[in-house]
Amino acid sequence: MTAVTGPAHPVTGLDEVVHQRARLGILTIAHEGRRVEFGYLRTQLELTAGNLSKYLSVLEAAGLIAVEKGYEGRRGRTWITLTAAGTAALADEIGRLRQLVARVETAGA
């Protein structure tokens, strides 16, 4: 039996909650915008309200975002902010994606 040593493949550390296009988009926008409104996310990610709510629920359950509901005048507003865990998860995901791209490029060279 042969033991394989060396650095782990970047794919092995990918977080399934974050490693999904729409959820990664939500985290990116929330990180860059400091806080983001539900309507802005829906427009930028071109998602239906139902789909976006599902993605938000997954991220909130994982402790990566905080959801705050309130009113502005008579209009209901939902604001999303990134938690510290969310910031770390986003940085980790981007780091792993970069590693993957570097690996693929090195292998292809």
Next chain:
Amino acid sequence: MATESIPTGGDPRRLLADVRALAHRVRLDQRVTWAALLVLGAATLAGIPFDWFGMRVSCMPDGSCEFARRGMLYYWPWALPLAYAIIAFCYVRAARARGLGARVWPYVITGFATSVVFPAGWAAVALYFSSHPYPDPPLPYWLFLLDRLVMPWGMIGVALLVLAWLERNVALFLFTVGYLAFVLFVVPMNNGWDSPHWGLRVGMALPQLISGTVLLLGALSFAAARRRHG
């Protein structure tokens, strides 16, 4: 046989490109560059009467004159913090209206810090020359540049550089580099234009008029660019 598996979430290159594109979009939506330039241009123009009427000029029989720009000390120490507070308010309000937060604290802190530089520099120079003789002219060029840099118009340029960095705004960075080069090397912001055709006050007001106009023209250009790109 392939040795690299592609993750289930999609092509990593495409995901990274999406992340970059979304971050860029958010930054664009947070920007109100034209408002910052408009406020700073207006503050520069509004400072001219303070400098004009607050300037103490005493001329000698030989025709040489000494001046003290006291009006600037009455105006800029409160005008710059007020301008930065208004700009921060505009940024927060505009971002909120678009459904975003705004990253203004680094800019506000820089704004307030640069506001302190001018009165602190003035006090340090006044304190120094109260017990030391004035050096014989010409002054070293670096001292001349430093004098221009610590003046409010130079500090406005420094604050704009920080804003350009915060916004990752290349256009604002290029504009600010041009503006700083203009107020440091081209226009005599600290000692005014010396001309027999006009007095000392006009010679001091003209550089301020020009730098204020440059900022306002910048505001117009950025507003037009924003309108064009939607």
